[in-house]
Amino acid sequence: MIEGGRLQAEVAHHFNVSQSVISRLRHRYNETGAVAERPRSGRPRSITPAEDRFLTISARREPFSTCRMLWERLINAADINISIETVRRRLGEVHLASRRPLRRVPLTPEHKRQRLQWGTEHVHWQEKWNAVLFSR
Incomplete structure (x- = not known):
């Protein structure tokens, strides 16, 4: 497109990239005759x-x-x-993390309702339950 007379900004807008990307690719093409990425330093990836x-x-x-x-x-x-x-x-x-399996049986809505009912019935047990905190 650039060789056809289009401006770098027009080409960048067409491909929805910044103008600097087009500039770098054009510079690389002028130097090497290709726009493919060059080999990178560092260890190759161990899995495909x-x-x-x-x-x-x-x-x-x-x-x-x-x-x-x-x-x-x-x-x-x-x-x-x-x-x-x-x-x-x-x-x-890929923004994933492994998780540990649950170590307990999850509570159903019915279990939660029954626990809340028991707690509200026994919230006034001052003598035996001074050290227990009830919450919702």
Whole structure:
């Protein structure tokens, strides 16, 4: 588009990016003849994007699974060697966190109603219950 005579600002508006992005891409194209990203420094990622998606989908399907459970599932499915910390980092990148399973039975609305009724009936037990705090 730029070679066709359009301004950088027009191209940026067309692709909904800032003008500096178009400027950097044009500069890179003039230097290297391509706009593809250059190799980056640092260690390569240990799992592929497909394995990242597998982790994300597994975590969303079973929201109370732990990192260890997700790690074991990924190890069995992909036959790779990664750490549990890698699983935690990958979940953090997509704003997910593993959760611990509940250690108690959740209260139903009926349970809550019965507990509140019992508390309101016994709120005036001054002799035996001085050290107990009742709240709603």
